[in-house]
Amino acid sequence: MSGRQRHPTTRRQADRRPGTPSAEPDEPAGPALTTGALARRLGVAQTTLRTWERRYGIGPSHRDPGRHRRWSPQDVARMEHMCRLTAQGITPAEAAQLAMADDGRAADHPTVAAPQPRTPGGLRDLPLGRVWPESRGLARAAVRLDATAVQTQLRTAIDTYGIVVAWEHVIAPTLHAVGRKWATSDESYVEVEHLLSWHVSSTLRSATTPATDTRPPILLACMPQEQHSLPIEALWAALTERALPTHMFGAAVPAEALVSAAKRTGPAAVVLWSQSRTTADLSVVRTLLALEWGPRGARTHPLTLLAGPGWAGTPPEPGTNRLTGLASGLALLETLFG
Structure with missing residues (x-):
């Protein structure tokens, strides 16, 4: 992850490419x-x-x-x-x-x-x-x-x-x-x-229709003060394209609101996006990691995933994982639902 209804067109397989990338300037040679x-x-x-x-x-x-x-x-x-x-x-x-x-x-x-x-x-x-x-x-x-x-x-x-x-x-x-x-x-x-x-x-x-899956959702949110939301919007679209339950909260989510949402929904995972190191606040992460729910003896903690360049260089926090790209992050999240 380094930013209506769909037209009924036929999708090619993702591994089909439109050709060799072109360099600047474009070359005029080629077929009609x-x-x-x-x-x-x-x-x-x-x-x-x-x-x-x-x-x-x-x-x-x-x-x-x-x-x-x-x-x-x-x-x-x-x-x-x-x-x-x-x-x-x-x-x-x-x-x-x-x-x-x-x-x-x-x-x-x-x-x-x-x-x-x-x-x-x-x-x-x-x-x-x-x-x-x-x-x-x-x-x-x-x-x-x-x-x-x-x-x-x-x-x-x-x-x-x-x-x-x-x-x-x-x-x-x-x-x-x-x-x-x-x-x-x-x-x-x-x-x-x-x-x-x-x-x-x-x-x-x-491009997609939100899923109606009733299983615990994946919560997607930008860190407080983080306004750059396009990459996590792409993750939301990719998850909903696969009909996985997802709640998107968008840019600059206050810490208290994020914690409240996690308590109310009991999510399968929480993904926190940070574009800049100035917004990568580990105190919010630690608060989420301390949450738990479920019956006594079978308490559950949310899987907390850190996405975006803002987390680069941040010491790994026990209980968290890093998402380093849209495809790899999506693959990890899909494993939560078998």
């Missing part, structure tokens, strides 16, 4: 893409591609009658160029003209001088590294502040790969890149981080 595949790669909706073609004349070079449209490597490179320009604040009309002019396809569109970017930076400024194409597409959509495309990218990733794979290989790398850029860019990416985080949270909550 369908419009859907290109939309996922660019981080735009398919309807946006059709609108751009209709309005600005930028589309696939060739069409075969009666067949789905295919985008050649040159077409893909052109559209990636257009998306880079729009991410810099250039209007779609101007970006289309410039992208087509660069490869000689602007016969009916007069070439214009490149406008100055109106927003700071672009996709190339994000420290994405080697990531899945879906992560690069999500980043493009977020940088453009294209809320519709962000939502589409997130839903498609979750419906295709499931919560765990989508989080670890698509969502988390994008969140980390945007967060690092925000932290080093004098607040210039704060709007990108906020938009992306909000849509990640709303998509995780809408």
Whole structure:
């Protein structure tokens, strides 16, 4: 764990990958893409591609009658160029003209001088590294502040790969890149981080239906004063995806409220998330470990699990375990229910 109803799409197995991660910049070589595949790669909706073609004349070079449209490597490179320009604040009309002019396809569109970017930076400024194409597409959509495309990218990733794979290989790398850029860019990416985080949270909550299991639940909570809740929201979504009983309390849960909830529910486990060492309060952990319930002679203590980088370097507390990732943490919690 390093951040509605589901559409009835068919999920592939989690071990199927979308291909070798791409490095910056994207290479134009490769097979022709369908419009859907290109939309996922660019981080735009398919309807946006059709609108751009209709309005600005930028589309696939060739069409075969009666067949789905295919985008050649040159077409893909052109559209990636257009998306880079729009991410810099250039209007779609101007970006289309410039992208087509660069490869000689602007016969009916007069070439214009490149406008100055109106927003700071672009996709190339994000420290994405080697990531899945879906992560690069999500980043493009977020940088453009294209809320519709962000939502589409997130839903498609979750419906295709499931919560765990989508989080670890698509969502988390994008969140980390945007967060690092925000932290080093004098607040210039704060709007990108906020938009992306909000849509990640709303998509995780809408992707699954809470279980009706009556067994003792798993309690999920952020430490008092801890506002970063997206990773534990991903754990909640992964648990509910597997129909396991879970209670989510979210960000900055007061210690007294957390203890009260544990006493009232008798949980199978309590997971405490801490993003920063300043919020990793062991006194709260010790209070939870001291709780017990059940009949005399068969008293039960809650299994207390510490998740998040805030606990790094903290001396291990007897009776606790560390969760170091979404997949491994989920596997441990699943063992509680056989």
